Amino acid sequence: MREIFAGMPWWVKWVAVPVIALFVFGGLIVGILQVLVGLLFKVLVFVALVGGLIYVVRKFMSNSSSRSDW
Structure with missing residues (x-):
């Protein structure tokens, strides 16, 4: 591979x-990035929902136990 690029100017390398590679594989790169960003978003939504559920359950449990004390 080095022999192929040996006589070429620097701007070709x-x-x-890289411009040709982005043109050819650009759709694939964008598709992979979309999947990764979508997965990250879903993970963040999942974490937020589970955290909210834990917060609500703890709040409800602490309120119900304090009512039974008196």
């Missing part, structure tokens, strides 16, 4: 090849 560092500009043209």
